[in-house]
Amino acid sequence: MLEVRRVTVDFQGLRAVDEASFRIEAGEIAALIGPNGAGKTTLFNVVSGMIRPTSGEVLFEGRDLSRLGPADRSRMGIGRTFQIVKPFGGLTVRDNVVVGALTRGQSVAEAHGTALATLERLNMGHLADARAASLPLALRKRLEVARALATTPRLLLLDEIMGGLNPTEVNEALALISELRQEGLTFLIIEHNMQAIMQIAERVVVLNQGCIIAQGTPAEVTQDRQVIAVYLGEPLESA
Amino acid sequence: MRFRPAQEGWLPLAAGLTVFILLLLVPLVVTDVFWLGLGITVLMWAALATAWNISGGLAGGLSLGHAAFFGIGAYTSTLLYLRLDISPWIGLFAGGAIAGLAGAVLGAITLRLRGPFFVLATLAFGIVIHIIAVNWRDLTRGSAGLVLPFGGGPANMLFAGLEPYWYIGLGLLALTIAVTLAIQRSRLGYYLIALREDEDAARCLGVRVVQCKVLASAISAMLTAFAGTFYAAYIQYIDPASTTQFEISVQIALVAIVGGVGTTLGPAVGALIVIPIGEISRAWLGGGPALMVYGVLLIVIVLAAPRGVIGALEWLAGRLPRRQKASRHA
Ligand SMILES: Nc1ncnc2c1ncn2[C@@H]1O[C@H](COP(=O)(O)OP(=O)(O)OP(=O)(O)O)[C@@H](O)[C@H]1O
Ligand SMILES: [Mg+2]
Numbered sequence: 001m002l003e004v005r006r007v008t009v010d011f012q013g014l015r016a017v018d019e020a021s022f023r024i025e026a027g028e029i030a031a032l033i034g035p036n037g038a039g040k041t042t043l044f045n046v047v048s049g050m051i052r053p054t055s056g057e058v059l060f061e062g063r064d065l066s067r068l069g070p071a072d073r074s075r076m077g078i079g080r081t082f083q084i085v086k087p088f089g090g091l092t093v094r095d096n097v098v099v100g101a102l103t104r105g106q107s108v109a110e111a112h113g114t115a116l117a118t119l120e121r122l123n124m125g126h127l128a129d130a131r132a133a134s135l136p137l138a139l140r141k142r143l144e145v146a147r148a149l150a151t152t153p154r155l156l157l158l159d160e161i162m163g164g165l166n167p168t169e170v171n172e173a174l175a176l177i178s179e180l181r182q183e184g185l186t187f188l189i190i191e192h193n194m195q196a197i198m199q200i201a202e203r204v205v206v207l208n209q210g211c212i213i214a215q216g217t218p219a220e221v222t223q224d225r226q227v228i229a230v231y232l233g234e235p236l237e238s239a
Numbered sequence: 240m241r242f243r244p245a246q247e248g249w250l251p252l253a254a255g256l257t258v259f260i261l262l263l264l265v266p267l268v269v270t271d272v273f274w275l276g277l278g279i280t281v282l283m284w285a286a287l288a289t290a291w292n293i294s295g296g297l298a299g300g301l302s303l304g305h306a307a308f309f310g311i312g313a314y315t316s317t318l319l320y321l322r323l324d325i326s327p328w329i330g331l332f333a334g335g336a337i338a339g340l341a342g343a344v345l346g347a348i349t350l351r352l353r354g355p356f357f358v359l360a361t362l363a364f365g366i367v368i369h370i371i372a373v374n375w376r377d378l379t380r381g382s383a384g385l386v387l388p389f390g391g392g393p394a395n396m397l398f399a400g401l402e403p404y405w406y407i408g409l410g411l412l413a414l415t416i417a418v419t420l421a422i423q424r425s426r427l428g429y430y431l432i433a434l435r436e437d438e439d440a441a442r443c444l445g446v447r448v449v450q451c452k453v454l455a456s457a458i459s460a461m462l463t464a465f466a467g468t469f470y471a472a473y474i475q476y477i478d479p480a481s482t483t484q485f486e487i488s489v490q491i492a493l494v495a496i497v498g499g500v501g502t503t504l505g506p507a508v509g510a511l512i513v514i515p516i517g518e519i520s521r522a523w524l525g526g527g528p529a530l531m532v533y534g535v536l537l538i539v540i541v542l543a544a545p546r547g548v549i550g551a552l553e554w555l556a557g558r559l560p561r562r563q564k565a566s567r568h569a
Pocket of ligand 1: 016035042
């Protein structure tokens, strides 16, 4: 479904991503992990069209995305959340989500319905009329997910949505992701919460200093010497 | 104080209609030429500032070039009438179309510009149009200006009395406010607000920046040109100093800012305050002193209500209930 081919990103002398290549198959839950500053978010920015890679290309369902901006990629079915949340602060929670639904050709009235349904699904229905700026961080992260879901993506990129959540909330998030996968959504998830992500990921890509140092099943990756050395520290006891 | 997607409701609609009907009755009560003339000028500036607000408030770029669109409207309808005997009623739409096109081009050019760079680009655009108006003498007669012949009749938007201009001006203002409300309730309104709140997030949700900003700029320019045609028909004389001059651009933005940028009715309220201060002080004090009084009063207003009059009212409204609650607890 998604193919990243030898993508390199340079920021004035700093190589944030270095010849990264990987594929994600339709219906899969893939995890993108690695230490801080590894280039994970930068890779998301390349896939979603926010930045142009120095070299390399991204293919979505076989189509080269190089010439497309973020709006067109979103309309093709790539949704994303932002690690540094970007709510439309002056708008209500509902209107935030309405924007996502509107770009899928719904009328304003339909989009309001979709927004409410999406919020209900994320247990945020009661917050529909609150100003987005008034939400605490954990809820703003959930709003990121709601907004992206309202665009009915086929591939959803989630950037550290579980940071700061309590164990119950983490389990809710995991359950929702599994449920959405059942409905046909494909995921690429950046997460530092290894316990959580290893429960649902079927494929793991490990990034370190811009390079992909390992990819495979959670079992393979967690046994990988290099991954343990640079990121995991010690082998994970399986969750 | 900023545009939010409009809330539905019959109460604002009923209130709006009531005000509109009351305004329809004004010429029956106000018969004095000075005051009715002042009222018509207020209506025109209210329409101008409301039109400006569609790009300045909704799309979020402070334009100092809107006199260009005003001038395009005034000159297009006037030249079509003088040269080709085409009624200004038709020239109105021709001017709107040309200005809309110019607005779209300007919107596309200034799309990626931020803050002062955006302002400078619109300012430069305004100056270019002004220079054309002054120097293309074969077409515009330069600073000598163009006179609309007396007695053109209603079919040419030229009337003997003031009353018809009051009604046309009122219609113009109602149109600009209706367009503003319609945009706020539409897909375009949501997109513009989303882009202004966070452009990156909006784009990643599928909002197309170019389309939205170009469209908003074109609509704003078109409505501004309508006011230009109206001005030409009302004053029956136009020259670059009264249409394309930089000061006109400043005043359009100023009226909107005093009233409240980004609010639906702020620009109209701004005109109701700024224009009478300017006109009355000019009538009573004359030239120099009037300008000083006008300037000082504007400074006072902007200092007292930095978010505009509507912003200040909203702030007050937000404080009142809290104060009541606090006193109940005390
Ligand atoms: N716009 C930018 N300009 C310059 N350098 C940048 C930019 N964005 C990211 N970087 C740098 O690129 C590197 C990779 O950053 P990135 O945000 O992709 O890391 P990350 O893997 O998402 O880290 P984290 O887990 O902390 O979120 C870092 O060194 C960062 O400082
Ligand atoms: Mg990151």
